[in-house]
Amino acid sequence: MSAPGDASAGDGAARAGLLALIALYCAAPFLWLALAAFDPDARLFLQWPETVSFSNFRRAFVEEDGLLWLLNSLVVCGLATLLVxxxxxxxxxxxxxxxxxxxxxxxxxxxxxxxxxxxALIVPLYKVMLTANLSVNAAVRAVLPSDWVRPAMRMVGFIDGYLGLILLLATLQLPLALWIMKTFFDAIPREFEEAAIMDGAGFGKRLRRVLLPLAMPGLAASGLFAFIACWGDFLLPLTFISSPELRMLPLGLYSAFMRSDQVDYGLLAAIAVVYTLPAILAFALARRLLVQTFSGGLKG
Amino acid sequence: MSARFQRREALRNRALLLPSALLLLVFVIYPAGVAVWTSLTNEAMTGPGALNPRFVGLGNYRRLLADGSFWSSLAVTFWFVLGSAVIGQFVLGLLSAILLQRPFTGRMLLNAIILMPNAVPEVVAAFIWASMLAAGDYGTLNNVVAWFGVEPQRWLTTFPLTMIIVVNTWRGIGFAMILMTSGLAAIPSDLYEAARMDGANRWQRFRRITLPLLVPTVFLYLLVSTVSTIAIFGLIFALTRGGPAGATEIIGIYIYNQSFNSYQLGYGSAVAVVALLISLGVGLLYVRALKVDV
Incomplete structure (x- = not known):
C-alpha cells in the first residue's frame, strides 16, 4: 500500500539523476589527477594517455626531491601527532x-x-618564533662547535627549523584533542581506577595497567585528527620553512607548480598523488570517528 | 579516600595539564595579545615603522574603516562562507544524506565518492581545480559546457568568487553529509509512521518532522563549518592568491598579503584583530550551543 506522493518510477529516476550529478561533481576532478600521474606526456588539460607508465613517479622520487619531501612530511607530522x-x-x-x-x-x-x-595569529606568531629562535641559537652556539650550529638549528630551531614547527602544529591541534580525550575519559568509570588504588597501585601503575589500555581508542581518534590537520596544513610550512632540505610535501608541490619555466604537469600530478594517498588513508580510518567527535562535543 | 590523597591527585592533575596549557599560552594566547598591541602601533617591515614602531592608538582601525580593500575583503569572506559553507556544502550534503538514506546497491560506493574530496589536502584541491577550470578550448569545464553550446570561458578570471565557492563546496559536501546522516538517523521512525497514518505527504513530513528535529545538528554544523571556512588559506593561496584584483581575497589571505607582501604589520594586525573578534563571536555562539556540561 503506497500513499500518493510516495516512491514511484519517475521519482526513483529523479533521485538517481540527482545522485549521479552530485557524484559526478565530486569524482570528475580526480580524473585529471589519476590520468596525468601515469601519463608521461601530461598537460594541464584532461587527456587520455597514449602510454601508461610510472615514469612521473620515478622522476618525482629519483630526479626531484619527492622522497625527501615525503620523509620530511612524515617526520614532522608524525612527531606532532605523537606529541598531541x-x-x-x-x-x-x-x-x-x-x-x-x-x-x-x-x-x-x-x-x-x-x-x-x-x-589571524601569523604575524605575532612570527615574532614569537623569532624570539625563541634567537635564544635557541645562542644556546646552541654556546654548546656546539661552530660548524655544527647550522645542522643543529635545522632540528631544534624555531625559524627554518623543525622543533618550532612541530610544537606549533601540535599546539594548534591541542584544543580539539583535549576535548576528545576529556569526553573519552568522562565515559570511563572511576571505579576501574579506584579498584587499582585499593590494591595500592601508584599513578604510574594505574596509567600502564588501567588507563592506557582503556584510552587507546580515544588516543587513536585525537591522533588521527591531528595527523590529518598537520598533513594538510600549508600556512605554517610556507611561513616558517625556507631551506630546500627541510621542505615538506605541500611546499614541494607548490614550488613545482610555481616554476618559472615550463610546468611539468605529470610530475606535479605524481607528487600530488603521493601527497594525497596518506591523507585519504587517514581520513578513511577517521571517518567513523567524525560523528562521534562531533556529537561528543554536542553532548559535552 | 583521605584528604592527603585527594590533595596529591589535585596536584597531579594540574601537573598533567600544565604542558598543554603552557603551549596554548605561548603559541595562541600570547600571540593574540601581541596582535592587539601591534594593531595599536605603526609597525612595519620597511620604512620608519620598522626601526622605531610608535603607538598610534586606534589609527590603524580608523584607516581600516576608510579602506575599501578591507571592506571588499570582508564582503568576499561573507559571500565565500555563505556560498560554500552555508548554501553549497549544507544543501548538497543534506540532499545526499536524504538520497542515500535508504539502502540500495552502490550506496556505499556513492558514499565513498562524495566523501573523497574531504580527504584531499587544500593545495592538491587547488591544482586539481586549476586543471578543471583551465581557460582555453581544452579546459575540462570548457569542454563540458561546450556540450550545451556555451563558449569557452576564463573561469578564474571572469567568475573568480563563484569559482572558489564551487571548489570549496566540492571539498565539504561529504562532511555535511556525514553529520546530516547521523542527525537523520536520530529522528525516531515512529514519528514518520504516525504522520503517514494521518495522511501527511512526503513534503509535509519533511517540513514538519525532519527539518525541525534536524535544527540542532544543522546549527552546530553551520557554526563549525563557518569557523573552518574563515580559516581556509592554502586552497585560495595556491589557486588565485586572492586575485584577480582582490576578488577572492578572503580575510586570511588579506591579512597575509598586508603583512608579508605590503609589510604593514600594524595595519595587518588590526585586520587580524577584526578576524579574531568575528571568529570569537561565532565561537561564543558555539559554546552556548554546546551547553558545556562539566
Whole structure:
C-alpha cells in the first residue's frame, strides 16, 4: 500500500539523476589527477594517455626531491601527532577527573581557541618564533662547535627549523584533542581506577595497567585528527620553512607548480598523488570517528 | 579516600595539564595579545615603522574603516562562507544524506565518492581545480559546457568568487553529509509512521518532522563549518592568491598579503584583530550551543 506522493518510477529516476550529478561533481576532478600521474606526456588539460607508465613517479622520487619531501612530511607530522596524543592523553585525563574551579573556564577557553583562524595569529606568531629562535641559537652556539650550529638549528630551531614547527602544529591541534580525550575519559568509570588504588597501585601503575589500555581508542581518534590537520596544513610550512632540505610535501608541490619555466604537469600530478594517498588513508580510518567527535562535543 | 590523597591527585592533575596549557599560552594566547598591541602601533617591515614602531592608538582601525580593500575583503569572506559553507556544502550534503538514506546497491560506493574530496589536502584541491577550470578550448569545464553550446570561458578570471565557492563546496559536501546522516538517523521512525497514518505527504513530513528535529545538528554544523571556512588559506593561496584584483581575497589571505607582501604589520594586525573578534563571536555562539556540561 503506497500513499500518493510516495516512491514511484519517475521519482526513483529523479533521485538517481540527482545522485549521479552530485557524484559526478565530486569524482570528475580526480580524473585529471589519476590520468596525468601515469601519463608521461601530461598537460594541464584532461587527456587520455597514449602510454601508461610510472615514469612521473620515478622522476618525482629519483630526479626531484619527492622522497625527501615525503620523509620530511612524515617526520614532522608524525612527531606532532605523537606529541598531541601524549599531551592530550594526560591533559584530557586531568580535565575529566579534576573538580577544581579552573575546570569550566579552561574548557570554555579551549573551545574559543579552537575557532581562532591561524592566519589571524601569523604575524605575532612570527615574532614569537623569532624570539625563541634567537635564544635557541645562542644556546646552541654556546654548546656546539661552530660548524655544527647550522645542522643543529635545522632540528631544534624555531625559524627554518623543525622543533618550532612541530610544537606549533601540535599546539594548534591541542584544543580539539583535549576535548576528545576529556569526553573519552568522562565515559570511563572511576571505579576501574579506584579498584587499582585499593590494591595500592601508584599513578604510574594505574596509567600502564588501567588507563592506557582503556584510552587507546580515544588516543587513536585525537591522533588521527591531528595527523590529518598537520598533513594538510600549508600556512605554517610556507611561513616558517625556507631551506630546500627541510621542505615538506605541500611546499614541494607548490614550488613545482610555481616554476618559472615550463610546468611539468605529470610530475606535479605524481607528487600530488603521493601527497594525497596518506591523507585519504587517514581520513578513511577517521571517518567513523567524525560523528562521534562531533556529537561528543554536542553532548559535552 | 583521605584528604592527603585527594590533595596529591589535585596536584597531579594540574601537573598533567600544565604542558598543554603552557603551549596554548605561548603559541595562541600570547600571540593574540601581541596582535592587539601591534594593531595599536605603526609597525612595519620597511620604512620608519620598522626601526622605531610608535603607538598610534586606534589609527590603524580608523584607516581600516576608510579602506575599501578591507571592506571588499570582508564582503568576499561573507559571500565565500555563505556560498560554500552555508548554501553549497549544507544543501548538497543534506540532499545526499536524504538520497542515500535508504539502502540500495552502490550506496556505499556513492558514499565513498562524495566523501573523497574531504580527504584531499587544500593545495592538491587547488591544482586539481586549476586543471578543471583551465581557460582555453581544452579546459575540462570548457569542454563540458561546450556540450550545451556555451563558449569557452576564463573561469578564474571572469567568475573568480563563484569559482572558489564551487571548489570549496566540492571539498565539504561529504562532511555535511556525514553529520546530516547521523542527525537523520536520530529522528525516531515512529514519528514518520504516525504522520503517514494521518495522511501527511512526503513534503509535509519533511517540513514538519525532519527539518525541525534536524535544527540542532544543522546549527552546530553551520557554526563549525563557518569557523573552518574563515580559516581556509592554502586552497585560495595556491589557486588565485586572492586575485584577480582582490576578488577572492578572503580575510586570511588579506591579512597575509598586508603583512608579508605590503609589510604593514600594524595595519595587518588590526585586520587580524577584526578576524579574531568575528571568529570569537561565532565561537561564543558555539559554546552556548554546546551547553558545556562539566
Amino acid at each position: 596524543a601524549v599531551l592530550a592523553g594526560f591533559g584530557g585525563y586531568a580535565l575529566s577527573r579534576t573538580r577544581a574551579r579552573w575546570k569550566r573556564p579552561f574548557l570554555y577557553s579551549i573551545i574559543l581557541i579552537r575557532v581562532i583562524p591561524p592566519t
